[in-house]
Amino acid sequence: MKISELAERSGLTVQTIKFYIRSGLLPRGTVTAATRAEYDGRHLERLRLIRALREVGDLPVAAVQKIVQALDEEAPLHDLLGTVQYALGPHPEPTEEDPDRQAARAAADxxxxxxxxxxxxxxxxRDLLAETFAALARLGRPVDPAALAPYVEAARNLAEHEAGQVSADEPRDQAVLTMLxxxxxxxxxxxxxxxxxxxxxSARRFAPRS
Amino acid sequence: MKISELAERSGLTVQTIKFYIRSGLLPRGTVTAATRAEYDGRHLERLRLIRALREVGDLPVAAVQKIVQALDEEAPLHDLLGTVQYALGPHPEPTEEDPDRQAARAAADxxxxxxxxxxxxxxxxRDLLAETFAALARLGRPVDPAALAPYVEAARNLAEHEAGQVSADEPRDQAVLTMLxxxxxxxxxxxxxxxxxxxxxSARRFAPRS
DNA sequence: AATGATTGGATAGTGAAAATATCCAAGGAG
DNA sequence: CTCCTTGGATATTTTCACTATCCAATCATT
Structure with a gap:
C-alpha cells in the first residue's frame, strides 16, 4: 500500500503522515524504489492508534512518540502503564519552594x-492531584480529605474493574490495547x-420543569 | 492597589495581567490619572480564579473569558453550568456526514x-462521549453500552453528591464558586x-512484589 | 523644582506546537 | 515520450499565550 492509500484509509493527509514519520511516531515504509515505499496493515493500525491518542486523548505528538516507542520495545504491561501515565502529564518543572504547592503535594502524598x-x-x-489541591486552597476552598471519600471509592471501583479486563492470556498486542x-x-x-x-x-435541582 | 501589587499578590506578571485585561478576562481598574489606576480585592479574586481555570482546568483564554462574562451577567446557576461545560468543550466543527461519527453520536444520544x-x-x-465511542470503534474496540454501567453509576453518584454541595441559600458568589x-x-x-x-x-496484579 | 523610576496603555515580537506547502528528482502509466 | 504522482527534504503558516518595547504622564525623592 502506498502513502496516498494510507492517507485515505486513516483519514489523515499525506503531509501529516510524512510529518509523523519524521517525528518518529510511525516507522518508514519499506522503500522499493527512489520514489516508492510500501506500507502495510500495521502502519495503518498504528496510524489509527496515533489519531485516537491525539484526538481523544489530546496528547502532544511528543507524548504519543514516547508511547509507541514503549510499545515497540515490548515493555512489560505495568511499565507501559507507567509510560502512558507519564505521557499524560502533567510535567511540572522543578519549581522553587512554593509553600502552597509543597503543602498540597504533602496532602496528596x-x-x-x-x-x-x-x-x-x-x-x-500525584502532581495533578496536588496542583488541584493547591488551586482550591488559593481559591479559599481547601479540600477536606474526608470529603474525597466518594471520589476515592469510585476511582477504586473503576480501576479494579478495568484491571480485570486485561486477561493475562490474551495476545500481547491485544492486552496492550486493552490497557491503553x-x-x-x-x-x-x-x-x-x-x-x-x-x-x-443540576436540571432536576434548579430547573424543575416537566 | 496598583497593578504591580496585583501582580505580586496573584503570582502573575504585570504583562500577563495587562494581557488578560485586553482579552476581556479582567475589568480595567478605576483610572485615577493618566498613568494611575486603582484595583481592588475583587480584581485579585478574579485573577486567582482565572489562574486556577487556566492552570488546573487547562482552559484556553477565550473559554475563561466566556465563563467570567457569564459570572458578571449574573446568569442563573443552571445556565452558568451550561456555559462552563460549553467552555470545557469539545467544539466539533460541523463536519460532513462521517458514518462513524454519526453512529457514535447516535449511540451516545x-x-x-x-x-x-x-x-x-x-x-x-455528548460530543466528547461520541468522539470517544468513534475512536474506540475505529480501533476495533467498539463499546458495549452495557459495559458502561459502572461508569454511569459512578458518574451519577458523584454528580448527585456535588449537586448537594450547592445550597440554595448561600450567597450567590459562593454558590457560583461551589459550582465551578x-x-x-x-x-x-x-x-x-x-x-x-x-x-x-496494575501493581497488585502485574508486579506482586512485597 | 529637578530628576529618575514607575505606570497605563498601545503595539509589536517571541516561542512552541502541529501542521501544511513547496520543491525536486525519480518512477510509473498510458 | 510525455505527463502525473511519489518520497523525501526543506520552508512557511497558523494559532495560542504570552513578553518586550515604547511613550508620554506622573509619582517619589531629593
Whole structure:
C-alpha cells in the first residue's frame, strides 16, 4: 500500500503522515524504489492508534512518540502503564519552594499513603492531584480529605474493574490495547458521563420543569 | 492597589495581567490619572480564579473569558453550568456526514435517553462521549453500552453528591464558586484518583512484589 | 523644582506546537 | 515520450499565550 492509500484509509493527509514519520511516531515504509515505499496493515493500525491518542486523548505528538516507542520495545504491561501515565502529564518543572504547592503535594502524598495505594512517588497523577489541591486552597476552598471519600471509592471501583479486563492470556498486542483503552479512553468516557450527570442533576435541582 | 501589587499578590506578571485585561478576562481598574489606576480585592479574586481555570482546568483564554462574562451577567446557576461545560468543550466543527461519527453520536444520544438524563442536545459532553465511542470503534474496540454501567453509576453518584454541595441559600458568589469547583476541579480530582487507582491495581496484579 | 523610576496603555515580537506547502528528482502509466 | 504522482527534504503558516518595547504622564525623592 502506498502513502496516498494510507492517507485515505486513516483519514489523515499525506503531509501529516510524512510529518509523523519524521517525528518518529510511525516507522518508514519499506522503500522499493527512489520514489516508492510500501506500507502495510500495521502502519495503518498504528496510524489509527496515533489519531485516537491525539484526538481523544489530546496528547502532544511528543507524548504519543514516547508511547509507541514503549510499545515497540515490548515493555512489560505495568511499565507501559507507567509510560502512558507519564505521557499524560502533567510535567511540572522543578519549581522553587512554593509553600502552597509543597503543602498540597504533602496532602496528596498523605492521601495516597493512607489509602495504601502502591504508586510510584514520581507518578504525574500525584502532581495533578496536588496542583488541584493547591488551586482550591488559593481559591479559599481547601479540600477536606474526608470529603474525597466518594471520589476515592469510585476511582477504586473503576480501576479494579478495568484491571480485570486485561486477561493475562490474551495476545500481547491485544492486552496492550486493552490497557491503553482502559487508561486513556475510559478516562474520557468517565469525564463525559460525569459532565452529563452533572447537567442532569443540576436540571432536576434548579430547573424543575416537566 | 496598583497593578504591580496585583501582580505580586496573584503570582502573575504585570504583562500577563495587562494581557488578560485586553482579552476581556479582567475589568480595567478605576483610572485615577493618566498613568494611575486603582484595583481592588475583587480584581485579585478574579485573577486567582482565572489562574486556577487556566492552570488546573487547562482552559484556553477565550473559554475563561466566556465563563467570567457569564459570572458578571449574573446568569442563573443552571445556565452558568451550561456555559462552563460549553467552555470545557469539545467544539466539533460541523463536519460532513462521517458514518462513524454519526453512529457514535447516535449511540451516545441513545445512552443519555435511556438513562433518562435531562441534558441539552447541544451539550458538548455528548460530543466528547461520541468522539470517544468513534475512536474506540475505529480501533476495533467498539463499546458495549452495557459495559458502561459502572461508569454511569459512578458518574451519577458523584454528580448527585456535588449537586448537594450547592445550597440554595448561600450567597450567590459562593454558590457560583461551589459550582465551578464541582465542575472543573472535582473533575480533575476524579481523574487524578482514577489514574492513581489504576496504577495501584496494575501493581497488585502485574508486579506482586512485597 | 529637578530628576529618575514607575505606570497605563498601545503595539509589536517571541516561542512552541502541529501542521501544511513547496520543491525536486525519480518512477510509473498510458 | 510525455505527463502525473511519489518520497523525501526543506520552508512557511497558523494559532495560542504570552513578553518586550515604547511613550508620554506622573509619582517619589531629593
Amino acid at each position: 498523605a492521601l495516597v499513603t493512607e489509602l495504601g495505594w502502591r504508586v510510584s512517588s514520581r507518578a504525574p497523577a 483503552v482502559g487508561t486513556v479512553f475510559h478516562e474520557r468516557i468517565l469525564t463525559a458521563l460525569h459532565r452529563l450527570a452533572q447537567e442532569d442533576a | 441513545a445512552l443519555v435517553t435511556e438513562l433518562g438524563w435531562r441534558v441539552s442536545s447541544r451539550a458538548p459532553a 469547583v464541582g465542575t472543573v476541579f472535582h473533575e480533575r480530582i476524579l481523574t487524578a484518583l482514577h489514574r492513581l487507582a489504576q496504577e495501584d491495581a
